[in-house]
Amino acid sequence: MAAPKKGRRAPASQGHPGRALILVLIAIVGLIGGMFYSGTLTPRLGIDLAGGTSFTLAAQNQPGKPNAINETNMKTASDIMERRVNGLGVSEAEVQTQGDNHIIVNIPKGTDAKQARQQVGTTAQLGFRPVLTNAAGTKTPEPKPSPSQSGAGGKGKGDKAAGGKAQPGTQQNASSSQSPSAKPTTQGRAVTDALKKAPSPKPTPSGPAKPSLPATPPPPPGGAAIPPALQKQLNALDCSTKQSRAAAGQKAAGAKPSDPIVACKDDGTQKYVLGPVGVEGTDVKDAKAVFDSQQGQGWIVQMDFTSEGGKKFADVTGKLATKAQPQNQFAIVLDGAVVSDPRVSERLNGGNATISGGFDQKSAEDLGNMLSYGALPLSFKIDDETTVTAALGGEQLHAGLIAGAIGLALVVLYLVAYYRGLSLVALASLCVSAILTYAIMTLLGPAIGFALNLPAVCGAIVAIGITADSFIVYFERIRDEIREGRTLRPAVERGWPRARRTILVSDFVSFLAAAVLFIVTVGKVKGFAFTLGLTTVLDVVVVFFFTKPLMTLLARRKFFADGHPWSGLDPKRLGARPPLRRRRGSAPTQTKEA
Numbered sequence: 001m002a003a004p005k006k007g008r009r010a011p012a013s014q015g016h017p018g019r020a021l022i023l024v025l026i027a028i029v030g031l032i033g034g035m036f037y038s039g040t041l042t043p044r045l046g047i048d049l050a051g052g053t054s055f056t057l058a059a060q061n062q063p064g065k066p067n068a069i070n071e072t073n074m075k076t077a078s079d080i081m082e083r084r085v086n087g088l089g090v091s092e093a094e095v096q097t098q099g100d101n102h103i104i105v106n107i108p109k110g111t112d113a114k115q116a117r118q119q120v121g122t123t124a125q126l127g128f129r130p131v132l133t134n135a136a137g138t139k140t141p142e143p144k145p146s147p148s149q150s151g152a153g154g155k156g157k158g159d160k161a162a163g164g165k166a167q168p169g170t171q172q173n174a175s176s177s178q179s180p181s182a183k184p185t186t187q188g189r190a191v192t193d194a195l196k197k198a199p200s201p202k203p204t205p206s207g208p209a210k211p212s213l214p215a216t217p218p219p220p221p222g223g224a225a226i227p228p229a230l231q232k233q234l235n236a237l238d239c240s241t242k243q244s245r246a247a248a249g250q251k252a253a254g255a256k257p258s259d260p261i262v263a264c265k266d267d268g269t270q271k272y273v274l275g276p277v278g279v280e281g282t283d284v285k286d287a288k289a290v291f292d293s294q295q296g297q298g299w300i301v302q303m304d305f306t307s308e309g310g311k312k313f314a315d316v317t318g319k320l321a322t323k324a325q326p327q328n329q330f331a332i333v334l335d336g337a338v339v340s341d342p343r344v345s346e347r348l349n350g351g352n353a354t355i356s357g358g359f360d361q362k363s364a365e366d367l368g369n370m371l372s373y374g375a376l377p378l379s380f381k382i383d384d385e386t387t388v389t390a391a392l393g394g395e396q397l398h399a400g401l402i403a404g405a406i407g408l409a410l411v412v413l414y415l416v417a418y419y420r421g422l423s424l425v426a427l428a429s430l431c432v433s434a435i436l437t438y439a440i441m442t443l444l445g446p447a448i449g450f451a452l453n454l455p456a457v458c459g460a461i462v463a464i465g466i467t468a469d470s471f472i473v474y475f476e477r478i479r480d481e482i483r484e485g486r487t488l489r490p491a492v493e494r495g496w497p498r499a500r501r502t503i504l505v506s507d508f509v510s511f512l513a514a515a516v517l518f519i520v521t522v523g524k525v526k527g528f529a530f531t532l533g534l535t536t537v538l539d540v541v542v543v544f545f546f547t548k549p550l551m552t553l554l555a556r557r558k559f560f561a562d563g564h565p566w567s568g569l570d571p572k573r574l575g576a577r578p579p580l581r582r583r584r585g586s587a588p589t590q591t592k593e594a
Contacts, residue, residue, distance in 0.1 A: 024545050028436065028439070031435075031439035031443065032435075038446055040443070043442045044449075046106070046524070048524065049397040052107050054387075055382055057380040058380065059074060069101050075369075080370070081105055125253055125333075125335055128277065128278050128279040128333070129331045130329075131330065131331050131341060132272075132327060134270050134326050139236065226273055239264035239270070239271050252337075257277035260274060261336075263337060265337070278316035280309070281334075287301060291361075292356070298359065298360075299360060310351025320344040329342065329343050332370070421564070425547060426468065430464070432546050433467050455528035456530065457531075459531030470507070474548070477499040479491075479569070480495065481494050483574050483575060488555045488569060493552075507539055511536045514533035517532075
């Protein structure tokens with residue numbers, strides 16, 4: 001008896017096809033569980049489906065700066081754009097860079113398109129303004145007349161305090177503000193390199209560690225009076241909401257550099273009356289966040305000014321250093337909002353300065369990027385603008401779903417008519433692919449900001465044909481093996497290597513086309529390329545881990561193994577012919593005559 005031939009070990013899908021099916025089931029359960037855990041059960045819709053406004057901005061180099069378009073500058077510009085869009089008071093707006101020189105701004109429905117265009121199309125305004133007075137960010141109530149106007153100064157002595165001596169309330173505020181706090185604040189303090197080694201004074205036990213701003217701003221010391229109109233605007237200003245801060249920022253950004261303004265802190269905790277611009281943002285040569293390990297100050301922001309800007313900064317800081325709190329502060333104003341308000345204690349010469357005071361790495365880098373934007377050698381032009389109403393977006397989504405349903409129905413009719421019982425395998429595989437695609441697209445929304453737009457829907461519809469094509473290739477290979485006279489189980493295993501090679505080559509070409517399209521295009525076409533690439537990868541996963549194992553299991557069933565006429569594998573309908581077999585050692589016999 002001859003020894004059996006040694007063959008290759010059967011793959012897992014052949015020996016244990018149930019394991020692959022269980023793996024696919026675990027993946028589906030995990031993705032659906034992630035959807036419920038994240039609270040996101042539907043994919044994010046793009047502007048063209050949900051309604052809204054989309055802008056595509058192209059970066060341009062400023063004259064004399066040929067290499068200004070780089071990753072760092074584009075990220076800084078993107079951050080500034082995002083601050084502006086968020087300042088409009090809308091939700092779910094997104095700003096992202098695409099390619100090397102484009103920024104995409106998507107603003108959902110409910111936003112004024114004209115206002116949005118003005119916000120994203122203009123250059124950011126950065127300036128250094130002296131602080132005249134400040135107060136808490138909430139609206140200040142109108143003061144009621146009372147017999148005593150001196151506050152804590154004592155009974156009946158308010159007139160004497162106002163006559164020539166400083167008011168006690170003012171003295172207390174200045175003293176508390178001048179005493180350093182026990183812990184660093186987010187305001188920071190501007191110092192020169194020469195002053196870095198100076199030891200900081202210890203907090204005095206008499207005053208509080210960190211004084212809170214009074215609800216009603218005190219009269220500014222030093223005889224500088226606030227104009228009544230500005231004082232009234234300051235009292236009426238409410239910085240506690242995003243909408244009010246956005247309105248105040250737009251008004252402040254529209255003012256002339258030589259005019260005083262009323263502005264809010266970007267987080268809404270404080271409001272200010274600010275003097276004219278002392279130093280323009282274009283006077284900043286560079287600003288960056290560094291970690292100071294020598295002096296133990298932690299994260300700080302270093303600024304370098306141009307030669308002209310250094311002179312202006314020295315003059316401004318020289319004047320501010322002689323004044324009391326809060327008039328020894330200068331506000332760094334970006335687009336009408338105060339992003340930082342450091343204090344000054346010395347005249348800062350040399351064209352450089354350092355802002356320190358309780359920064360972590362992110363806050364220091366954010367402030368450095370904002371300061372750098374004043375010297376950012378980039379400008380932007382709007383290449384494309386698309387505004388879609390919510391009704392039109394709903395109609396486009398409805399039309400896209402109808403187109404997908406029609407395409408799927410045609411594929412199903414063809415599979416049922418031509419493959420009969422095998423169509424159940426194809427339909428089950430399409431359902432698994434659809435579930436995986438839907439779950440992944442839903443989770444990619446909050447994860448990377450993926451939004452399903454109309455081109456992405458088109459990509460998903462095209463993917464139906466690509467996925468069905470893989471099943472057809474495999475089914476035809478099985479049928480070819482049956483036509484050669486083999487039974488179903490050997491046909492399933494012998495047809496798989498040939499079909500697998502064809503499927504991989506076909507899907508590789510589709511994925512390569514999607515990758516190239518994603519890299520070289522800008523805008524919504526990327527949605528089509530991304531969806532096409534994603535569904536192509538999922539097609540390989542479904543065919544290898546679901547379709548092939550399922551066919552291995554069905555080949556053991558009598559309905560398919562015996563070639564039932566409705567199985568789609570009937571040897572008679574396929575024209576199969578039994579192969580010619582010869583007996584070993586037998587020779588053809590000759591007819592003998594009697």
